[in-house]
Amino acid sequence: MTVTSLHDLYISDEQLFPIADKVLDGKRLSIEEGMTLYRTRDMPALCRLADIVRERKVGDKAYFVHSLRLSQTNICYVGCTFCGFQRRFGEEGAWDWDLEDVWAYVDQYDHPDLTEIHISSGHHPKRPWQYYLDLVEGLNTRYPGVQVKAWTAAEIHHFTKITRPRLSYREILSQLKEVGLVALPGGGAEIFAEPVRKRIARAKVRAEDWLEIHRVAHELGIPSNATMLYGHVESLEDRLDHMIRLRQLQDEAPGFFAFIPLAFQPDNNPLAIELGRQEFTTGLDDLRNLAVARLVLDNFPHIKGYWIMITPELTQVTLAAGVSDVDGTIKDERIAHASGAVTEQGLTEAELVDLIKGAQRVPVRRDALYNELKVFA
Numbered sequence: 001m002t003v004t005s006l007h008d009l010y011i012s013d014e015q016l017f018p019i020a021d022k023v024l025d026g027k028r029l030s031i032e033e034g035m036t037l038y039r040t041r042d043m044p045a046l047c048r049l050a051d052i053v054r055e056r057k058v059g060d061k062a063y064f065v066h067s068l069r070l071s072q073t074n075i076c077y078v079g080c081t082f083c084g085f086q087r088r089f090g091e092e093g094a095w096d097w098d099l100e101d102v103w104a105y106v107d108q109y110d111h112p113d114l115t116e117i118h119i120s121s122g123h124h125p126k127r128p129w130q131y132y133l134d135l136v137e138g139l140n141t142r143y144p145g146v147q148v149k150a151w152t153a154a155e156i157h158h159f160t161k162i163t164r165p166r167l168s169y170r171e172i173l174s175q176l177k178e179v180g181l182v183a184l185p186g187g188g189a190e191i192f193a194e195p196v197r198k199r200i201a202r203a204k205v206r207a208e209d210w211l212e213i214h215r216v217a218h219e220l221g222i223p224s225n226a227t228m229l230y231g232h233v234e235s236l237e238d239r240l241d242h243m244i245r246l247r248q249l250q251d252e253a254p255g256f257f258a259f260i261p262l263a264f265q266p267d268n269n270p271l272a273i274e275l276g277r278q279e280f281t282t283g284l285d286d287l288r289n290l291a292v293a294r295l296v297l298d299n300f301p302h303i304k305g306y307w308i309m310i311t312p313e314l315t316q317v318t319l320a321a322g323v324s325d326v327d328g329t330i331k332d333e334r335i336a337h338a339s340g341a342v343t344e345q346g347l348t349e350a351e352l353v354d355l356i357k358g359a360q361r362v363p364v365r366r367d368a369l370y371n372e373l374k375v376f377a
């Protein structure tokens with residue numbers, strides 16, 4: 001998309017004119033301008049503006065990875081109200097794998113193109129710290145060439161509680177890096193605004209600590225992603241506050257690869273019952289959220305459309321609204337599906353390539369660190 005003036009954007013909402021000027025000039029948007037973007041009814045112009053930023057960053061490329069989601073347990077004491085994944089000891093549907101169980105599970109999905117093992121699971125109150133070190137080291141030993149991207153900041157915070165003497169964030173992350181951890185996933189962020197966080201994730205890591213963990217990780221040379229859970233009880237102002245805090249951290253301690261908005265899944269969880277609804281976020285809200293993120297998070301290389309939560313069909317549309325990454329093949333995703341996701345639990349490479357090409361983008365298979373492995377011209 002070659003745009004050189006406001007006339008090329010066909011803007012019908014006059015409030016977007018000064019924002020479009022700043023976008024074309026590569027200037028940073030304020031939180032007030034972000035609110036204007038959330039409230040505008042001129043969705044075509046919003047998407048075109050986001051796509052200008054996307055094109056400047058990646059050209060016509062759209063990225064994906066061969067990834068396996070590994071959740072070695074759903075035993076968790078945190079009790080987030082939006083979660084349908086967590087179980088207590090002895091509860092129906094609970095699982096808790098020893099290391100040999102993990103190896104047997106990964107063996108089912110191991111293949112020559114598997115690039116990334118993405119680990120996120122429950123906060124297990126009884127597993128010792130050494131178990132997690134052995135897990136990461138064992139995966140690296142048994143599956144050479146596969147990168148381990150593991151443990152959200154919420155889990156890193158949990159690890160400090162189970163170590164004796166209690167280790168710091170820096171010590172936890174340093175030890176994980178020594179045994180082969182290459183990156184952190186972005187989960188556990190939810191919404192940073194304290195009133196909302198207390199309502200949906202009271203016992204989870206505090207927003208300030210989530211940010212500090214990612215700061216320390218970046219300082220240690222461990223890159224990461226960042227998420228935001230939306231579509232529940234948060235306000236638009238809360239969403240923007242979340243993004244602005246991430247943008248500030250990226251300025252101060254660069255290391256984020258991608259921002260991943262996660263749509264609330266309204267089934268099998270206490271929050272859905274409390275709200276008395278089982279509606280998914282609308283496609284319009286999903287699309288707007290991604291476009292606004294692309295415009296506000298100017299220092300993030302990628303905005304990711306997570307097809308598991310918003311469907312592959314809508315993800316394809318988002319590639320024209322600022323999104324430059326569609327996540328990956330995934331395989332056996334469990335966390336979102338436990339809360340009501342209706343998508344498949346994985347896609348093939350051929351399906352992802354067709355999805356990207358159908359949006360007139362160039363598919364690029366990447367690794368966990370965004371090194372390009374194959375470009376599908």
